[in-house]
Amino acid sequence: MSATAELQNNERLLYNRKKNVDIFLMPSGRKYRVVAELQDAVHHMRISMIVNHPSLRIKEIKCEMPGVPDPLCQKARNCLEPMIGKQVAPGLTRGMSKMAREGCTHLINLFHDACYNVLQAQGVLGKEELGAAFPGITEEQIYKIWFWFKPEIKNSCVRYIDESAFMQSVKTVELPKGAEKLQAMAPKN
Numbered sequence: 001m002s003a004t005a006e007l008q009n010n011e012r013l014l015y016n017r018k019k020n021v022d023i024f025l026m027p028s029g030r031k032y033r034v035v036a037e038l039q040d041a042v043h044h045m046r047i048s049m050i051v052n053h054p055s056l057r058i059k060e061i062k063c064e065m066p067g068v069p070d071p072l073c074q075k076a077r078n079c080l081e082p083m084i085g086k087q088v089a090p091g092l093t094r095g096m097s098k099m100a101r102e103g104c105t106h107l108i109n110l111f112h113d114a115c116y117n118v119l120q121a122q123g124v125l126g127k128e129e130l131g132a133a134f135p136g137i138t139e140e141q142i143y144k145i146w147f148w149f150k151p152e153i154k155n156s157c158v159r160y161i162d163e164s165a166f167m168q169s170v171k172t173v174e175l176p177k178g179a180e181k182l183q184a185m186a187p188k189n
Contacts, residue, residue, distance in 0.1 A: 044066045
């Protein structure tokens with residue numbers, strides 16, 4: 001049992017849900033394979049997606065439902081197909097609750113987790129690529145460059161608000177020599 005699920009004061013554990021999201025960079029370096037899985041006492045579901053890099057366009061989605069409370073639930077297996085061709089970006093999952101009538105709230109929730117984690121994986125890859133291109137690059141320099149490409153991250157949490165100490169460091173840090181060429185590649189807002 002995990003530390004967070006420790007029983008205290010004669011508590012009785014009623015429910016536990018496990019979610020896992022794994023993201024793999026495919027050998028081409030141009031696609032991610034995303035595997036998101038949910039398991040609890042009633043459900044076992046898995047979403048497999050192929051997502052293009054760097055555009056984050058969803059190329060393929062497959063849903064498996066090896067464990068569901070009712071055979072009727074299997075009808076929802078293809079409910080995420082309308083997301084093929086869409087770009088993983090903030091706001092993508094907004095309004096998806098309307099799909100629940102013909103879909104599955106658990107698959108939609110798992111899809112949300114998968115998308116969020118694709119963004120995190122792209123950040124990991126971006127840090128690796130910037131580190132290789134600019135040996136010795138600092139975290140502040142990485143974020144200065146990253147915000148050119150992902151301005152929506154600004155003000156997304158306390159660390160990234162304009163007034164935070166981290167963002168003040170990002171604003172004042174000098175770029176590594178040659179990094180300014182990357183700014184021309186950033187999308188224009």
